[in-house]
Amino acid sequence: MIIGLDIGGTHTDVVLLGQDGIIKNVKVKTDQEDLFSSVLNALDKITESVSYSDIKRIVFSTTLTTNAIAQNKVSPIGMIVLGGPGLDPNYFKTNRHYFVISGSIDHRGREIESIDNDKILKTKTALELEKIKHIGVVSKFSVRNPSHEIKIRDKLKDSFDKIFLGHEVSGNLNFPRRIATTYLNASIYPLHKHFFEAVKGSLEKKGLKAPIHILKADGGTMNFESSIDFPAQTILSGPAASVMGAIPYAGDNEEVLVLDIGGTTTDMAILINNAPVLAPMGIEIGGYKTLIRALATQSIPLGGDSIVNVINGKITIGPDRMDSAMIYGGKYPTPTDAFSIMQKINNIDNQQAILGLAPIALELGLPIQDIALKIIEQACNEILAKAFEMIDKINSKPVYTVHELKEGHQIKIQKILVLGGPAPYFKEYLEKFSKIPVMVVPKWQVANAIGAALAKTTCEVTLFADTEIGKVTAVEENFSQNIRRDFNKSDAIDIATKLLKEKVVRQGDGSEDFETEILEELQFNMVRGFYSSGKNIRVKVQVKPGLIKGYKI
Amino acid sequence: MLHAKNKTGLVFFPAFDWAISPTHPEREERLLYTQDQVFEEGILDIDGIVEYKPDIVTIKDVQRVHFCVPDVNSVMTESHFISAGGAKKIGEVVCRKEVDRGFALVRPPGHHAMRVVHGARGFCNVNIEAIMIEYLRTVYPVEKIAIVDTDCHHGDGTQDIYWHDPNTLFISIHQDGRTLYPGSGFINEMGGPNALGTTINIPLPPGTSEEGFLYAIKNIVLPILDEFKPDLIVNSAGQDNHYSDPITNMSFSAQGYADLTSLLKADIAVLEGGYSIEGALPYVNVGIILAMAGIDYSRVKEPDYNMDSIRQSYEITRNIQKTGDAVIENWQQRESMKRQIKMGKQYDVRTRHVFYDTDGIFENQYERIRICQECAGVLQIDSSSDRGRRIFAVHIPIKACHVCKEMGYQWFDSAKVSAFDKIFLQDRVKDEFFEKSRNSQVG
Numbered sequence: 001m002i003i004g005l006d007i008g009g010t011h012t013d014v015v016l017l018g019q020d021g022i023i024k025n026v027k028v029k030t031d032q033e034d035l036f037s038s039v040l041n042a043l044d045k046i047t048e049s050v051s052y053s054d055i056k057r058i059v060f061s062t063t064l065t066t067n068a069i070a071q072n073k074v075s076p077i078g079m080i081v082l083g084g085p086g087l088d089p090n091y092f093k094t095n096r097h098y099f100v101i102s103g104s105i106d107h108r109g110r111e112i113e114s115i116d117n118d119k120i121l122k123t124k125t126a127l128e129l130e131k132i133k134h135i136g137v138v139s140k141f142s143v144r145n146p147s148h149e150i151k152i153r154d155k156l157k158d159s160f161d162k163i164f165l166g167h168e169v170s171g172n173l174n175f176p177r178r179i180a181t182t183y184l185n186a187s188i189y190p191l192h193k194h195f196f197e198a199v200k201g202s203l204e205k206k207g208l209k210a211p212i213h214i215l216k217a218d219g220g221t222m223n224f225e226s227s228i229d230f231p232a233q234t235i236l237s238g239p240a241a242s243v244m245g246a247i248p249y250a251g252d253n254e255e256v257l258v259l260d261i262g263g264t265t266t267d268m269a270i271l272i273n274n275a276p277v278l279a280p281m282g283i284e285i286g287g288y289k290t291l292i293r294a295l296a297t298q299s300i301p302l303g304g305d306s307i308v309n310v311i312n313g314k315i316t317i318g319p320d321r322m323d324s325a326m327i328y329g330g331k332y333p334t335p336t337d338a339f340s341i342m343q344k345i346n347n348i349d350n351q352q353a354i355l356g357l358a359p360i361a362l363e364l365g366l367p368i369q370d371i372a373l374k375i376i377e378q379a380c381n382e383i384l385a386k387a388f389e390m391i392d393k394i395n396s397k398p399v400y401t402v403h404e405l406k407e408g409h410q411i412k413i414q415k416i417l418v419l420g421g422p423a424p425y426f427k428e429y430l431e432k433f434s435k436i437p438v439m440v441v442p443k444w445q446v447a448n449a450i451g452a453a454l455a456k457t458t459c460e461v462t463l464f465a466d467t468e469i470g471k472v473t474a475v476e477e478n479f480s481q482n483i484r485r486d487f488n489k490s491d492a493i494d495i496a497t498k499l500l501k502e503k504v505v506r507q508g509d510g511s512e513d514f515e516t517e518i519l520e521e522l523q524f525n526m527v528r529g530f531y532s533s534g535k536n537i538r539v540k541v542q543v544k545p546g547l548i549k550g551y552k553i
Numbered sequence: 554m555l556h557a558k559n560k561t562g563l564v565f566f567p568a569f570d571w572a573i574s575p576t577h578p579e580r581e582e583r584l585l586y587t588q589d590q591v592f593e594e595g596i597l598d599i600d601g602i603v604e605y606k607p608d609i610v611t612i613k614d615v616q617r618v619h620f621c622v623p624d625v626n627s628v629m630t631e632s633h634f635i636s637a638g639g640a641k642k643i644g645e646v647v648c649r650k651e652v653d654r655g656f657a658l659v660r661p662p663g664h665h666a667m668r669v670v671h672g673a674r675g676f677c678n679v680n681i682e683a684i685m686i687e688y689l690r691t692v693y694p695v696e697k698i699a700i701v702d703t704d705c706h707h708g709d710g711t712q713d714i715y716w717h718d719p720n721t722l723f724i725s726i727h728q729d730g731r732t733l734y735p736g737s738g739f740i741n742e743m744g745g746p747n748a749l750g751t752t753i754n755i756p757l758p759p760g761t762s763e764e765g766f767l768y769a770i771k772n773i774v775l776p777i778l779d780e781f782k783p784d785l786i787v788n789s790a791g792q793d794n795h796y797s798d799p800i801t802n803m804s805f806s807a808q809g810y811a812d813l814t815s816l817l818k819a820d821i822a823v824l825e826g827g828y829s830i831e832g833a834l835p836y837v838n839v840g841i842i843l844a845m846a847g848i849d850y851s852r853v854k855e856p857d858y859n860m861d862s863i864r865q866s867y868e869i870t871r872n873i874q875k876t877g878d879a880v881i882e883n884w885q886q887r888e889s890m891k892r893q894i895k896m897g898k899q900y901d902v903r904t905r906h907v908f909y910d911t912d913g914i915f916e917n918q919y920e921r922i923r924i925c926q927e928c929a930g931v932l933q934i935d936s937s938s939d940r941g942r943r944i945f946a947v948h949i950p951i952k953a954c955h956v957c958k959e960m961g962y963q964w965f966d967s968a969k970v971s972a973f974d975k976i977f978l979q980d981r982v983k984d985e986f987f988e989k990s991r992n993s994q995v996g
Contacts (some may be wrong), residue, residue, distance in 0.1 A: 085836060085854050086594045087843070091555045104856075107589040107835055112856040141593055176595035281598075287554075289598050398606045400588070401570040402631045405607070524582045525575060529799075532576065536585065 001054050002551065003046060003210075004453025005039065006061040006241045012038050014046045015449035021552045023050075025446045035064055036195065040202055052208040057509065061215035061237045061452040064195055065188045069235065069286045074187035075134065078127040078160075080120070081179060082139035082148055084112060089140075092176040094183040094288070097132060099123045108466060108536075109144030109473075120152060124159055134189060136182035138166030140175045144464060146475045162189060167475040169232070170282075170291035171462025171540070177281065180288040185232040192231035196224055211509050213457075217283050217294035219244045219276045220458020220545045226507040232292055236283050238448070239297050243269040243276055244455045245447030246417045247546065248553050249439060250274055257387055257413045259430075261420035263305035264321040268298045268387045270394065270411060275545050277411075280397060293460070298390040302382055304336040304422030308375055310363050315371075317379050326356040333357050335379045339425040341372035380426065380433045419444035443553065450553060457508030460519070460542035463496040468526055468534030474499050485534065489523040492539045500541050515544045557601025558847030562646045562655035564639040565591070566607045571632040571661070573911065578800065578828040579661055579676045587658070590835035591842070602846055603652060607639035607659065610684055614641065616986040617687035618714060619679055620946040620977045621670045622938065628670045633678050636661050640685040640823045647785075647820050648693040654845045655821050656790070657681075658838060662825040664702055664789050665735065667713035669946065671938045672912030675706060675735060682789055682823050683714045686721070689785070690951060691984050696720055699783035701774060701817060702727070703766075703810075704791020704825040705801040707738025711789065712752055717745040717922055718929050718950065722753070722781045726769055728794070728803055729756040734910070740879050743887070745922055746894045746901045747930040750887025753777065755880055758872050759802035762865040763809035765873045766794065770816050773877045777884055788819035792827025792837045796863045797855070800828055804863040807833070811840030811850040819845075832857070898924045915939040927954035931961040945973045951981040958982060965989075 001023065005014045007030055015025040026045045031038045039060070047055070068074050078097040083089040084104025101123065103115035127135065135156070139148040146167035153163045164186040166178040200212055212224040215237040227234060242260045250256040256271040270277040276295045283294040301319035309316045317335060325336035327348050337353035339345055354368060357375075361368045395410045416434065418426060419441040431438040441447050465472035467487050473480045477499050483491075497516055504514050520540040526533045567584035574580070591597070597604050612625045614637070621628045636659040643655035663682060665675030672678070682700060689695050699722040700715070702708035708725045715721040723744075730736045744752035755769050778786065792798075794805035814822070822841060827834055836855050843850040883890070900921055907916040919935040929950035937943035945968045949961035958980075965978040970991050978987040 083852075085856060086590070086839060086852060087555070087596075088849065088852055092595075106856060107586045107593070108831070141589075173589060173592040174595050174598070175593050176598060289595075396606050398565060398604050400565070400567050402568055402635060403570055405566075405609070405635055406631060522569060524569075524585055525580070526582060527576045527580065530576050536582070 003058045004449040006448040013449040055210040077186040078132040078135040105141040133161045136164045136186040142167040181290040241448035241451040245451030300386040308333045326352040338372040338375040454547040461500045463539040465537040559653040561846040562652035566659040610637040618683040637681040640681045644685040664708040666710040672909045674909040695784040702789035705793040719748040724753045749891040762804040786819040788822040790822040791825030795833035797829040797832040807836035807840040811844040814844035931957035946977040
């Protein structure tokens with residue numbers, strides 16, 4: 001048996017899954033002031049009359065770090081940043097204790113300017129005076145050569161509790177995002193560590209010793225131990241949970257739009273062949289653009305409880321949610337009320353909805369049924385328009401080879417999966433207006449917790465080889481090896497895949513089956529003068545996101 | 554927070570799977586380090602910088618500009634269709650006012666491609682700026698266009714295409730043709746009789762540095778642009794004036810290129826040459842993008858940049874001042890010179906030999922233009938190559954007068970298919986292209 005637990009803003013959903021399906025699910029109110037008690041409370045309820053030793057894994061999706069960043073309740077940290085030619089690193093200032101120091105590396109990983117050691121020592125003193133315990137160190141092009149970051153860590157490691165290095169957060173190029181990601185990682189580290197150590201401690205005390213995994217924003221998981229060094233990856237895992245929970249209902253090789261229609265907003269994502277489409281760079285949160293892998297998602301402030309107005313003779317829906325729908329005691333008309341007028345909601349008295357929509361009908365001079373239909377049509381079309389805007393954006397993503405431009409895959413949606421409270425009402429109309437088959441995700445109420453419970457470990461490895469310099473490196477893995485001139489792309493793919501397999505075991509539970517895939521494989525002949533001087537090779541591999549096997553729903 | 558003062562569109566198409574040949578300067582690796590620098594700087598995340606995917610140009614787009622021998626698909630590879638499409642995309646988003654300015658960072662380049670194309674010359678097959686410009690002229694209300702070519706090599710292809718067009722001001726700043734390919738671009742090359750003065754060449758001596766380039770921009774280019782008042786300024790932004798470029802002899806820098814970009818305020822920039830792929834391009838391209846967007850570029854410097862070591866000599870400074878004076882004098886006297894050259898003439902003819910260095914083709918051209926007081930004049934070209942191909946081509950300019958239009962069709966109709974492999978008619982007024990040959994009569 002496994003447990004999935006999704007701590008949302010208002011509710012915490014927990015599900016207990018066995019090999020033959022859902023054994024039990026529980027919904028409790030989330031106490032934002034005391035998430036710890038909410039979690040333990042929910043776990044107590046789900047494990048009542050279950051033998052702890054039968055539980056094989058527990059996966060958490062939490063808003064802990066997301067909320068801390070949104071509310072700026074993060075720990076003060078020190079940032080040491082090394083730039084070099086280009087934009088002034090002060091443009092990317094993340095926080096008060098932000099120090100720019102000279103020292104630089106170029107695009108091939110060669111040192112251009114050595115580190116200013118005096119300034120490092122002065123910075124250390126300044127940070128110690130401020131009683132800073134955790135710091136982040138980021139240099140430009142550290143993914144090509146992390147030596148500056150490592151040297152600074154070695155110099156400062158006795159003065160601070162924990163030092164986060166930029167090249168460890170991602171293998172991708174993007175200095176400003178590397179700074180922001182390292183900053184977030186360091187600044188939520190104490191909160192994340194404290195919380196999960198407390199949870200783990202309490203569970204162990206009770207005798208519940210199953211391995212703990214944490215859901216990430218890319219719809220994959222990592223184990224508790226790995227999460228301590230990379231807490232930023234847990235930010236915004238909430239939207240990923242529901243999308244992963246919809247995967248069992250997407251067909252093989254199908255391209256599926258997932259719509260999570262809530263009271264206030266509708267969230268969207270895409271599945272291709274049972275795996276979510278990821279955003280090209282990383283999540284944006286609290287004004288920070290990051291390198292944290294995440295699903296490509298889109299959100300629109302339109303849900304079942306959005307307020308309906310008439311402005312200049314035109315119906316508007318949202319962006320605000322004032323209250324519940326009028327049929328449930330609210331004061332303002334909503335799409336849910338329109339559905340009740342169309343007789344789409346069983347066993348409900350729609351008298352209040354009729355009263356609510358009457359002024360709109362009067363103003364527009366149409367029968368109330370027509371108004372209800374208009375509202376539904378407009379809500380569906382706005383949601384669909386936003387979804388197709390997102391798909392167009394993914395389809396028009398720039399590519400850099402002739403081959404990709406000519407042959408590049410274009411997403412064409414074959415099915416829409418809907419979940420969320422108003423989803424069953426929307427189904428028929430979404431189908432009508434999109435002309436695409438629509439299916440309500442069965443057990444959508446707990447799809448988020450199911451998604452968390454079943455999400456596989458995900459990770460990626462970025463490898464860079466330069467045969468002229470004679471080195472192959474995977475900086476995130478702390479891997480570097482000398483290579484000969486005849487080293488080639490297939491050697492690079494072999495090494496990257498081997499590193500990836502080690503990483504997935506290290507970050508997962510060692511028992512999952514997984515599928516590796518190549519995301520990028522480029523090999524360039526470097527020519528200096530009129531002769532080939534070596535090869536420049538870039539490889540990126542990942543574990544394909546998806547659901548673990550062995551559990552029915 | 555970083556914010557672009559001018560909303561700037563960017564098409565980045567490094568064609569990582571296309572090369573002229575494995576060790577050719579125009580190879581897969583050329584924009585690799587530029588991409589690394591642009592990505593690492595996070596430039597595509599800056600508020601107000603928008604990346605676009607390139608279009609793929611159509612055969613019709615190409616035929617607005619070129620007469621391709623024997624046909625368009627024979628002289629272009631897929632990468633050329635995309636590179637021209639990158640320029641076209643940037644032109645569109647600027648003209649639609651989605652962005653204030655745009656930069657097509659694409660390869661392969663195009664400014665050595667002339668109106669008639671038998672093959673590749675100077676690494677260029679088709680003229681990507683001209684394909685963009687003629688598309689924009691057809692779809693958007695832009696007429697007067699200025700092209701400022703700051704590649705180190707004379708933009709002889711662009712010059713050829715706009716030689717007879719008084720509505721296109723072509724200014725090329727380049728290393729003196731006596732010392733560098735293609736060996737042209739002297740002050741006295743000023744355009745055909747109907748458009749005398751709107752072709753301007755500013756040859757600079759080898760060793761010209763920041764001071765010289767910026768002098769030429771401030772004292773020659775900007776005053777002429779002010780007077781011409783173009784609807785659109787296009788910069789053919791070659792980057793081979795750099796002090797580290799392996800195939801040229803100039804001493805320009807990333808800071809200099811960024812300053813030049815700030816001064817010129819081009820609406821559209823299109824990458825041309827530039828083959829110092831590690832030491833120059835990453836920094837020059839970042840400098841140009843930031844300058845276009847109106848973002849501080851003062852720290853964008855090559856790791857080995859040393860202002861003193863690239864400073865130009867006093868002789869060079871004097872030489873450039875003299876060139877500038879002569880160019881400005883020609884510009885001021887262009888109307889009277891034009892009157893003189895047109896006087897009493899019905900037609901003007903030009904005979905030329907064109908060498909396609911990249912493909913090793915020799916071409917002979919006989920060109921005849923109608924001297925016209927109303928329009929740019931109808932043009933006919935009789936072109937044959939040492940590959941045994943001969944074509945006859947007629948170009949009717951976009952604002953052609955009635956007489957020139959009629960004459961163009963007459964020329965086309967009366968041309969004998971027995972004498973040529975292909976006979977072409979480019980009617981820019983109707984935006985149509987016709988061809989005939991022994992095998993098929995109408996295209």
